[in-house]
Amino acid sequence: MPKRTRSTELAALTSIAAQVNCTQDLGEILAGALGTTLEVIGEESGEIFLVDEETGDLLLHTHKGLSEAFVAAESVIGYGECICGQAVQSGRIDVITDLATHPARSREACMGEGFQSCIRLPLLARGEVLGLLNIQSRAARHFTADDVELLTAIGNQIGIAIANAQLIDDAERRRATLDSVMNSLVDGLILVDSGGKITYWNPRATEFLGIPAAVAMGRPAMGVARRIAMGSTQPERVSEQLADALLHFQTFPVIEYELLRPQRRTVQSLLFPITGDNGQDLGYGITLRDVSREKELDRMKLQLLSTVSHELRTPLASIKGFTTSLLREDVRWDEKTQRDFLQIIDQESDRLAELIGNLLDMSRIDTGTLAMEKELIQIRTLLQEAIEATKPHTTKHTFVLDVPRRIPTTMADPRRIRQVVHNLLGNAVKYSPDGGRVTIRASLGLKYLTVSVTDQGIGIPKRYHDRIFERFFQVDSASTRRVGGSGLGLAICKSIIEAHGGRIWVESEPEQGSTVSFTLPLNPSS
Numbered sequence: 001m002p003k004r005t006r007s008t009e010l011a012a013l014t015s016i017a018a019q020v021n022c023t024q025d026l027g028e029i030l031a032g033a034l035g036t037t038l039e040v041i042g043e044e045s046g047e048i049f050l051v052d053e054e055t056g057d058l059l060l061h062t063h064k065g066l067s068e069a070f071v072a073a074e075s076v077i078g079y080g081e082c083i084c085g086q087a088v089q090s091g092r093i094d095v096i097t098d099l100a101t102h103p104a105r106s107r108e109a110c111m112g113e114g115f116q117s118c119i120r121l122p123l124l125a126r127g128e129v130l131g132l133l134n135i136q137s138r139a140a141r142h143f144t145a146d147d148v149e150l151l152t153a154i155g156n157q158i159g160i161a162i163a164n165a166q167l168i169d170d171a172e173r174r175r176a177t178l179d180s181v182m183n184s185l186v187d188g189l190i191l192v193d194s195g196g197k198i199t200y201w202n203p204r205a206t207e208f209l210g211i212p213a214a215v216a217m218g219r220p221a222m223g224v225a226r227r228i229a230m231g232s233t234q235p236e237r238v239s240e241q242l243a244d245a246l247l248h249f250q251t252f253p254v255i256e257y258e259l260l261r262p263q264r265r266t267v268q269s270l271l272f273p274i275t276g277d278n279g280q281d282l283g284y285g286i287t288l289r290d291v292s293r294e295k296e297l298d299r300m301k302l303q304l305l306s307t308v309s310h311e312l313r314t315p316l317a318s319i320k321g322f323t324t325s326l327l328r329e330d331v332r333w334d335e336k337t338q339r340d341f342l343q344i345i346d347q348e349s350d351r352l353a354e355l356i357g358n359l360l361d362m363s364r365i366d367t368g369t370l371a372m373e374k375e376l377i378q379i380r381t382l383l384q385e386a387i388e389a390t391k392p393h394t395t396k397h398t399f400v401l402d403v404p405r406r407i408p409t410t411m412a413d414p415r416r417i418r419q420v421v422h423n424l425l426g427n428a429v430k431y432s433p434d435g436g437r438v439t440i441r442a443s444l445g446l447k448y449l450t451v452s453v454t455d456q457g458i459g460i461p462k463r464y465h466d467r468i469f470e471r472f473f474q475v476d477s478a479s480t481r482r483v484g485g486s487g488l489g490l491a492i493c494k495s496i497i498e499a500h501g502g503r504i505w506v507e508s509e510p511e512q513g514s515t516v517s518f519t520l521p522l523n524p525s526s
Contacts, residue, residue, distance in 0.1 A: 008040055016157045026165035030062040033158050034133075038064060041135060041147060045115070047074065048123075049132040050162065051088060058084055058132055066113065073109040087120035088129050093152065094120040095143045110136070117141040119148070121155045125163035133158060188267075188288030191274070192221045194281050196246075208288050210262035221246055233258045245271050249284040256291065265292045303472045303487075312355065315348035347393070358488040362471060365495045372416060372499050376409040376523060379449060383440050386421040393426075396435025403442040410449050411523050416496045423489045424453040424516050431514065432457025444522075448502065452517035460508040468506060469494040493518070 016033045030048050038046050045065035049058035056079035063071055077084050083102065087094045096102050096118050099110055110118070115136040123131040133155055135143075182189055188205035192198055198221055201213040209228055216224050225246060229239035238257045245253040249271040256268045268289045274282040322341040326333065333341070364370040380403045387399045421440075428438045436456035443450045460468060460475060467473050471491035490504075497504045497518045508514035 016154060026161065027062065029161045029165070030158065031064075033154065033161070034062050034064055037133070037151070037154050038135070041151065043135050043137050045113075045136040045138070047134045047136075048158070049077065049084065049134070051129060051131055055079065056088075058088060061131070070109050070113045083118075083120055084132055084134065087122055088132055091122050091124065091129050093122070093148060095148065096120075097140065097142055114138045117143070119143045119151060121151050123155050123159040123162060125159040130159055130162045130166070188286075190216075190221075190286040190288070191283065192246075192286070193283040195283075196220050196222065198224060199283070205288055207262075208265065208267055208290060209259070228259075229257075231259050231261045233260055242269075245269070246284075249273055265290050266295045267291070300472055312352065315351045315355075318348040319345050319352075358492060361492050362488055365492065370495065370499065372413045372496075374411050374413050374500075377412050377414045377417065378407075378409055379403070379442050379451065379520075380407060382414060382418055383421060383442065383451070386418055386425055387440065389422060390425040390429065394429045394435075397429055397432070398437050399425075400437055400439045402439060404444065407442060407444065407449070409523050410520050412500055412520055413496075417500075417520070420493045420496050420518065421451070421453070423493055427489065427516070428453050428455035428457065428514075431455065436513075445519075447522055448519040449522055450517055450519050452515050454513060454515040456513045459510040459512045460506060460514055461510055462508075465506050465508065469504065490516075 015036050034046050034048055038044060043065075047063040047066065048061050050061045051057075052059055058077040058079075060071065060075045063074075066074075079085055080089050083094060083096065099115055099118060113136070115138055117137040117140055119135045121133040121135075122129045123133055133151070135151070182200070183202050185202060185204055188208045189200065189202045190198060190205055191200035198216050198219055201211075201216045203213075205216075206212055210231065211224065211227060222243060225242040226239055229235045229242055232238040234257070238255075241255045241257070245255050250273050252270065252272055254268060254270050256266065258264070258266050268291045270287045270289075271284055272287075273284050276282050322345050325331070326338065326341055361370060380401075383401060383403065387401060391399065425438065425440070432438070432455040434457075438456075439454045441452045441454070464475050468475065469490050472487040474487045494504050497520075501521045502519040504516070504518040506514060506516045
């Protein structure tokens with residue numbers, strides 16, 4: 001072995017330090033450091049282990065001059081096991097001149113590889129053992145104090161490299177986790193630096209605003225705000241509001257605006273300042289929330305209050321008026337008039353009961369507590385009963401029942417299906433104010449029974465066919481406004497039929513009448 005000089009030692013240390021500083025690839029750093037170390041120390045075989053943070057085991061990371069069998073045997077060394085594990089446990093350098101006589105030699109791999117001497121050097125950083133550097137010799141070698149000093153200096157450099165790599169890896173994991181969280185937010189998130197340029201734009205922001213991150217990143221927030229405003233229903237007003245909010249983000253301003261593209265939605269933007277640990281201004285953030293659903297719920301609440309108050313007021317006024325008339329002592333009503341008054345009071349009471357029942361049913365649907373008590377039912381009997389219950393409420397309509405002579409039973413909740421049919425018949429009467437024929441049909445398919453109610457009334461434009469099954473929705477026309485109603489009946493019917501595994505739909509044209517149909521699964525045994 002050529003004589004080692006101080007300059008060669010310094011050159012080795014400089015080379016390892018350069019590798020540590022010029023790359024963040026730990027594998028590349030350790031391979032280079034091991035090669036340089038073996039070269040300067042004058043040996044051919046060595047290995048570097050890293051400590052598993054969870055188990056404390058030694059995991060072979062880099063090696064040189066070792067057979068495949070030895071590498072396989074040395075791939076994992078348990079905590080405290082053999083000479084290597086003990087060196088990590090103690091944190092001290094272990095120099096062994098004669099492996100064959102060493103009392104802690106518990107692995108036969110070293111003897112099989114022909115090693116006689118070795119040095120085990122724990123790799124430390126911040127007072128913690130992060131790994132182990134092994135240098136083995138196939139000849140009996142006395143490692144000198146100079147060898148130990150040089151290897152210690154090299155080990156310090158390698159320890160720093162491992163610590164830095166772990167810090168970088170930990171930082172990258174944290175960043176990846178943070179990016180994943182930010183990208184998975186239900187809300188849009190935009191970050192702007194102290195210079196007013198956008199530094200972060202999550203996928204939700206792209207979805208809400210229709211502006212790709214690649215277009216927004218690095219651009220002035222003011223310019224992007226103007227582009228956002230152009231997609232709103234009131235570009236000038238929104239542009240002014242956004243500009244004012246960006247200038248006064250320290251006050252946590254909240255802006256709400258309606259966008260037309262990429263799709264119609266109401267967005268709420270909250271601006272908030274971002275400060276560093278020392279209070280320095282790092283810029284600000286903007287969260288974007290889609291509040292379309294909340295706005296729709298608010299609208300529905302107002303509509304509910306308006307509808308319910310109107311629907312309650314009308315029958316209550318009738319009940320109050322006719323009751324007061326009957327109680328007057330200065331007027332004597334004949335028997336027919338009294339009966340007419342009482343009949344009106346009875347009908348308006350039914351109307352009140354129906355409205356309250358609908359509200360309760362809608363509440364049960366929302367909470368998932370609308371119970372279905374199914375049993376085998378005969379649809380012919382149920383439809384006939386519904387017709388008989390509807391007849392007293394009209395003198396202008398005739399009812400036709402068209403049901404096959406033989407029709408199987410079906411499994412359903414008779415009370416709820418009766419409620420659906422009663423509602424459809426009531427609508428048929430209500431929306432054909434000039435009278436006419438109301439036909440109730442039942443027909444059989446392979447798996448489903450179909451029931452339909454057809455009237456000769458005012459009809460429904462095609463664009464409203466799906467919407468009439470939404471709660472509180474009513475076709476906006478003079479005819480429907482005159483008829484009134486809570487707008488809950490068909491929404492409840494839809495929920496009941498779908499709870500039975502069926503579906504409900506309408507076929508209609510204006511002034512051509514309507515046919516509302518629903519299906520129910522047939523009883524399999526039928």
